[in-house]
Amino acid sequence: MPLQVNGEERTVPDGLTVRGLLVHLELVPELVVVERNREIVDRSRYDEVELEAGDRLELVHFVGGG
C-alpha cells in the first residue's frame, strides 16, 4: 500500500502496524517517535495501530542540536 513517509512516497506491504513499518524500514522502534496524520502515536500502541493506504507519517528522533 502507498504511504507518505517523511515526505516521500513509499509502497509497503498491506496491513502493517506502526511497529511493522519501523521494522520494515530497519529502524529501532524504541528510538523513533511517530506522527500519523499529524497525531502522535503513543509508543505503547505501536503494535496495535494498523496503517492505512495514504497515511502521512513523520518518523523523528533526537539528533545533535543546541
Place this chain on the structure above:
Amino acid sequence: MTIEAEGRDVSRLDRVQDAPLRLGDREFESRLIVGTGKYRDDETMVRAIRASGAEMVTVAVRRVELDRSKEGSILHHLDPDEFFILPNTAGCYTAEDALRYARLGRAAGLNEWVKLEVIGDESTLLPDVHATLEAARILVEEGFKVMAYTNEDLVTALRLEDAGCISVMPLASPIGSGLGLVNPYYIREIKSRLEVPVIVDAGVGTASDACATMEQGVDGVLMNTAIAAADHPATMARAMRLGVQAGRLAYLAGRMPTREIAVPSSPTHGMLD
C-alpha cells in the same frame, strides 16, 4: 569529589557557600549546559561533553534518515542515564510548530522538559517573543517544564516567568555569533527581578565570555557552537567549564568597586627619605 562540588564548597576558604543549580524538581552540580549540534563527529562530541562537565545536554527533533538508518539517534552516543536530555524546538518559526516539536520530543519518553525556542528573524535568529510566550503558556498548561530562550528584554522575561516557565534563558548575543555578552546590564536586571533561574543561552564565544556572563550573577550558561566550532572542542569544553566556575566564584566572592582613579596597594608611609 567532582570539580563542580569542589568549586561550590568554598566554605573552607571564606564561609562562602553556593547551592546546586535547581531547575524544576532537579538539581545540577554543573552550571554549564551544552548543546550537541555541529560536531565534526560523534566521538568528538562525546569527548567534549564529558570535558565540559555538563549534566544537561540539549538535542533537536528531526526526521529519521530513511535510507541511512545506521546513522541513527543521538541516543546511541549519549546515555540518558548519564546526561539529562533536554529536547529543543530549534528551527521553529511559529508557536504551532514549536508545540508540535515539543510534543514529539516528549513522546520520545525521556522527560517532559523542553527548551522552547521560536525564531522570529532568519538573519539574526533573534526570538519571536510573542510566539514564544504563546507557546510557553500552552506547554505549561500541558504539563511541560519549559525553559524558554528569549532576548534580553526584562518585560518578556517577566511574562515568561508569569507563564510558568521553570527557567528564562536570555541570549548573550545572537545564536552561533560568538560575540559574547553584549548587554550585561540587561542580563543583571533580568536576574535581579526574576525568581526562576536565569540561564544565559547563546552568543558565548570563549571562556572569558562564559566567565563574564557568570560574573553577572546568573544561574548558568548554555552554549553549543563555542565548543563545537573550536579547533579542539574538548579543550575548549574544559576551558568553558573552568570559565563558568571562575565566574561563579567571582560573583559569590563579591567584586571590588571600580574607581576612575588609581589607589596604591602598598603603604604610602614608611618610605625612605
